[in-house]
Amino acid sequence: MNLNTQVNTHQSTNTLDTFSQGVKDCIPTLLGYISIGLAFGVIAITSDLSVFEIFLLSVLVYAGSAQFIFCGLYIAGASFSVIILTTFIVNLRHFLMSLTVAPNLTRYSPLRNIGFGTLLTDETFGVAVTKLMKEKHIGGNWMDGLNITAYLTWIASCTIGGLMGKWIPNAESWGLDFALIAMFCALLVLNLVDIGKSKLMHYLKLIALLVIILYVLLYFVPGHLAVLIATVIVATVGVVTEK
Amino acid sequence: MTTTVPMILLMLGCAFVTWLPRVIPFILVRNIELPDVVLRWLKYIPVCILSALVIESLFNAEGAIVTFDWLNLSAFVPTLIVAVITKSLSKTVVVGVVSMAILRYFF
Incomplete structure (x- = not known):
């Protein structure tokens, strides 16, 4: 780099x-x-x-x-x-x-x-x-x-x-x-x-949320679908919660 | 040079369904101006999708209860540390592969 x-x-x-x-x-x-x-x-x-x-x-x-x-x-x-x-x-x-x-x-x-x-x-x-x-x-x-x-x-x-x-x-x-x-x-x-410190905290919280959502989703759908659905949900949460 | 006609048709089918999602957005955004909120949403996609791909590999969903994939998780820890310290793609990949090879040798 x-x-x-x-x-x-x-x-x-x-x-x-x-x-x-x-x-x-x-x-x-x-x-x-x-x-x-x-x-x-x-x-x-x-x-x-x-x-x-x-x-x-x-x-x-x-x-x-x-x-x-x-x-x-x-x-x-x-x-x-x-x-x-x-x-x-x-x-x-x-x-x-x-x-x-x-x-x-x-x-x-x-x-x-x-x-x-x-x-x-x-x-x-x-x-x-x-x-x-x-x-x-x-x-x-x-x-x-x-x-x-x-x-x-x-x-x-x-x-x-x-x-x-x-x-x-x-x-x-x-x-x-x-x-x-x-x-x-x-x-x-x-x-x-x-991305800067305040944004980084936002992203780390989103990643933590992603862990939880993925875990739950894996009970219901195959892994690749879980990745897709979790990404869509968490990106949406990201937009809604951004300052 | 050995293959069969059905096999080639199968591969072409797979190629087509792989190609569509890759190409449609490139044609779509030429004709439609994406609203600001969608562009802001797309800014979250890189980190979210990369995280999701990594995290998904750390879980094992084969049993009745979703657990950690301990082998992947063990290799992931040194890999993440090297990624954070070196910020180097190639060094991270080498450490990841070597960690996994060592773990597989012992377990």
Whole structure:
């Protein structure tokens, strides 16, 4: 994040909107993509997917948790409609993420906006909102650099994981699956760093509320739906209780 | 290069339902000016959704009673500490993965 402090010394509304800056800002997340991608490839092989199918799935779906669930349901023999519906619900959170990022990129053409949306993931969302929080501004070239680097790394990692799958029987024991949670944790902290003390207290109270609401929701709905509903409720409480 | 036609159709189906929620907001906000209250609401989404994703992973909802996922929680503590101290994505991920690997080795 040294780059951001460097950028902040210039005018905060006029940051570097270059493809290469996007690539650079993506690099800290690559370890996460590589870990999860490799783990996915290994698990997919044990779920009877071929390496070509692993490649295709990461090109077409490009969503970590959905790809894992795809494998789980496929090996369990779930019907196609169940697999597609579950994938939809698991990835519905991207709607909120896109809605958060999109108002900052309306000055670009519809086609480019479709491109930004198509390649939006949890991680690129996290990096983009962290940059927005710090600099109040993101550019299209930067976004493309970030997105395309993440996309290509993901496809390569999943495919290599599939190729290695025959030699590594148990990816879980390597702790690679925890990379995703660790990355969310770091992105969360980065988002809370620059918001100021009084606002921070507000946010910490909201997070405490989130813990309670999530706990209750988990009795009634699957985890991914609980994440979505809790986010909507707590963001609403946030607006209502802000000073 | 082994796959079947039904498998490709299944993947295309999954790709389509993943693509829609990602792209619709980008088209929507071009045509509709979002009211101020919605924009203020959206400011809370990053922290809320990232927190929700982390917290959800710390619970175990498989039994009759929702409990902590002790393994994830144990790995989460050093991960959070490193995230707060270093504010570095890559260092946090490394510490998270190593913590989990060590925990799995012993438990």
